[in-house]
Amino acid sequence: MNPPVLPSILLVISTVHAFQYTELVQYVDSHQEEYVEALRDWVAIESDSSNVLKRPDLHRMMDMAAQKLRLMGGTVELVDIGEQELPDGQMLALPKVVTAQFGNDSNKHTVCVYGHVDVQPAKKEDGWATDPYNLTDINGNLYGRGASDNKAPVLAWIHAVEAYQALNMELPVNVKFVIEGMEETGSNGLDAMILAQRDTFFSDVDYIIISDCGWLSTRPALTYGTRGNCYFFAEVEGPKQDLHSGVYGGTVIEPMTDLIGILDTLISPSGKILIPGIRDAVAPLSDEEWRMYQDIQFDIDHYKNKIGVNQLMYSNKVDVLAHMWRYPTVTIHGIEGAFSDPGTKTVIPAKVTAKFSIRQVPNMDPAMVKKQVTDYLHSVFAKRKSPNALKVTMVIGAKPWLADTQHPLYEAGKAAVKRVFDTDSDLIREGGTIPIARTFQDVTGKSIIMMPIGGFDDGLHSQNEKMSRYNYIEGTKLFIAYLNEVSQIRKTTV
Numbered sequence: 001m002n003p004p005v006l007p008s009i010l011l012v013i014s015t016v017h018a019f020q021y022t023e024l025v026q027y028v029d030s031h032q033e034e035y036v037e038a039l040r041d042w043v044a045i046e047s048d049s050s051n052v053l054k055r056p057d058l059h060r061m062m063d064m065a066a067q068k069l070r071l072m073g074g075t076v077e078l079v080d081i082g083e084q085e086l087p088d089g090q091m092l093a094l095p096k097v098v099t100a101q102f103g104n105d106s107n108k109h110t111v112c113v114y115g116h117v118d119v120q121p122a123k124k125e126d127g128w129a130t131d132p133y134n135l136t137d138i139n140g141n142l143y144g145r146g147a148s149d150n151k152a153p154v155l156a157w158i159h160a161v162e163a164y165q166a167l168n169m170e171l172p173v174n175v176k177f178v179i180e181g182m183e184e185t186g187s188n189g190l191d192a193m194i195l196a197q198r199d200t201f202f203s204d205v206d207y208i209i210i211s212d213c214g215w216l217s218t219r220p221a222l223t224y225g226t227r228g229n230c231y232f233f234a235e236v237e238g239p240k241q242d243l244h245s246g247v248y249g250g251t252v253i254e255p256m257t258d259l260i261g262i263l264d265t266l267i268s269p270s271g272k273i274l275i276p277g278i279r280d281a282v283a284p285l286s287d288e289e290w291r292m293y294q295d296i297q298f299d300i301d302h303y304k305n306k307i308g309v310n311q312l313m314y315s316n317k318v319d320v321l322a323h324m325w326r327y328p329t330v331t332i333h334g335i336e337g338a339f340s341d342p343g344t345k346t347v348i349p350a351k352v353t354a355k356f357s358i359r360q361v362p363n364m365d366p367a368m369v370k371k372q373v374t375d376y377l378h379s380v381f382a383k384r385k386s387p388n389a390l391k392v393t394m395v396i397g398a399k400p401w402l403a404d405t406q407h408p409l410y411e412a413g414k415a416a417v418k419r420v421f422d423t424d425s426d427l428i429r430e431g432g433t434i435p436i437a438r439t440f441q442d443v444t445g446k447s448i449i450m451m452p453i454g455g456f457d458d459g460l461h462s463q464n465e466k467m468s469r470y471n472y473i474e475g476t477k478l479f480i481a482y483l484n485e486v487s488q489i490r491k492t493t494v
């Protein structure tokens with residue numbers, strides 16, 4: 001009797017598949033040093049999007065990302081997204097957005113990988129142990145500004161595609177890239193670009209993948225929610241110039257005193273937001289969420305130790321996770337115009353501008369938050385009967401994002417994690433913001449998955465940011481495996 005045909009075909013396909021994966025992994029392992037060098041080149045560029053003086057570096061960074069994709073044979077464009085208006089009214093060119101496409105097979109899914117190559121500010125004097133723009137390998141950790149947020153993850157995606165190409169293996173899905181240079185300042189100009197290209201570049205995109213966040217512990221994670229962010233400037237202006245505090249102190253109503261006074265009314269010492277109405281919109285914590293948080297492996301003592309504090313706002317796991325991910329919070333970041341250098345300058349600053357932000361969660365609406373904050377600050381300021389002038393502006397209004405974890409993208413993610421790390425994945429949310437996530441979802445109508453490869457202790461935005469070699473290299477393998485898993489999602493699912 002003839003052997004059954006179908007099972008043997010399946011056997012052949014799965015054998016070839018397993019063999020290909022092994023080859024890809026070997027390729028990645030043997031190209032580690034090149035990957036680290038590529039990261040070194042990218043980290044060396046001070047692509048700080050918040051510093052207008054660094055704008056030429058940011059333009060160079062976008063060119064470099066485009067060139068890398070071009071050399072791989074992608075269809076690459078540097079999309080002009082216009083200018084930004086600076087507080088003094090001057091106009092400054094925004095960094096172009098890099099789009100790229102690999103593969104155009106209508107029988108395959110098309111994924112769009114989003115990432116950013118701008119960074120937060122960093123100076124050695126801030127307390128870095130190494131030069132922030134010189135990637136430094138210490139015990140398998142690659143230290144440098146932007147290493148984890150978000151240069152290594154973007155490179156890992158590029159290297160994943162490159163590995164398939166280098167081994168002459170067909171990409172299992174078409175891969176598109178959108179790489180921007182303004183994420184850290186709210187993704188200016190990107191919303192409009194996505195809207196403008198909805199029916200062109202994005203028309204055949206099935207799924208969007210973002211790897212701009214980190215794991216919660218040493219366990220790999222898949223992220224299904226991010227907080228949004230409303231970022232405010234509150235400016236108090238008084239005398240026409242700075243004044244001697246001995247000569248004028250006691251006669252002048254000081255802008256800084258007004259500013260500190262109103263800032264102190266934003267949040268209580270126990271973390272309660274005092275702005276009327278803000279907490280009303282927040283979706284209540286469901287029993288299901290409570291159970292999910294309860295099951296997540298998270299060690300509070302370890303967390304405290306990592307950040308160097310001996311007490312948190314909350315002492316139980318569910319409260320800590322919920323306040324990290326799904327409740328709003330106010331953070332006061334700094335005061336422009338205030339004396340902050342070493343020494344003892346005795347001045348009354350004439351104009352001071354506080355920078356603070358409120359992380360947004362479902363179902364908060366930035367437009368409503370803007371009104372609530374502006375009205376409230378003006379009302380508390382009015383009670384002071386100060387002759388100084390208060391101006392409140394919202395400079396970023398990014399919405400929160402939440403995914404359906406039942407979507408096959410997440411099943412595919414779990415399978416890829418299992419394959420590469422031989423463990424189950426944590427399903428987590430992210431307290432930070434990916435300003436464009438919600439726009440991608442709303443404008444394209446496509447599903448998004450966030451697949452982080454950053455470590456829980458990478459120190460994003462702070463001193464000594466790093467990406468571990470392990471996460472960078474194994475992350476590249478994860479992306480390779482994920483492309484394969486996504487290709488197996490049934491074509492009808494969006």
Ligand SMILES: C[C@H](N)C(=O)N[C@@H](Cc1c[nH]cn1)C(=O)O
Nearest residue numbers: 149183184185186212229432433
């Ligand atoms: C999560 C991501 N890596 C990140 O750090 N995003 C920034 C974006 C942002 C928000 N407001 C201004 N920029 C963040 O969460 O701070």
